[in-house]
Amino acid sequence: MKLRQMIFAAAACASFAFGNAASAHDLGFAGLLSKGNKGEMPALTLASGKPVSATGSITLESGKYYEMEIIGDGSAELALSGSGFFRAIWVDEVVVNDLEIRPIGIDSIEFDDAGEMEIGFIAIKPGTYRLSIPGSRGETQGVNITIK
Structure with a gap:
């Protein structure tokens, strides 16, 4: 059961990370010096x-x-x-x-x-x-x- 929970947690983290990376890329440069x-x-x-x-x-x-x-x-x-x-x-x-x-x-x-x-x-x-x-x-x- 623990292995199944670890796989699910890893998949959720990967999905979250890749989803945020794609949306951050679409926003362009940011910051006060832009x-x-x-x-x-x-x-x-x-x-x-x-x-x-x-x-x-x-x-x-x-x-x-x-x-x-x-x-x-x-x-x-x-x-x-x-x-x-x-x-x-x-x-x-x-x-x-x-x-x-x-x-x-x-x-x-x-x-x-x-x-x-x-x-x-x-x-x-x-x-x-x-x-x-x-x-x-x-x-x-x-x-x-x-x-x-």
Whole structure:
């Protein structure tokens, strides 16, 4: 009797495993880093006396993956800070001159010369945050980013 029960249990397990494998295969890729979970974000500019963002404010969705492109024109040594924003996201990677950096966190970034940087991240914590050039006073010298 025990042998019959063991065979039945093995057959049931195999049926369950193969049935789930087939249905999982039909679902495609999943996860936060998947291509279908990517949102769009306008580029930010660090240039002396010019607006950081053409839009003034940006809205992101919590749980979506974004790539923030930051372009420095080299007209001045400029930084972009926003510790609240950087703590509300999970940074996947920072790419500078085709070099990929995977940091635990960021507080601010700085451009000493002209160049480009791309920060890949997942928006996590809802709220409104400000990225701005430290010491600047003008409203255009930063950008408000809302995570919904």
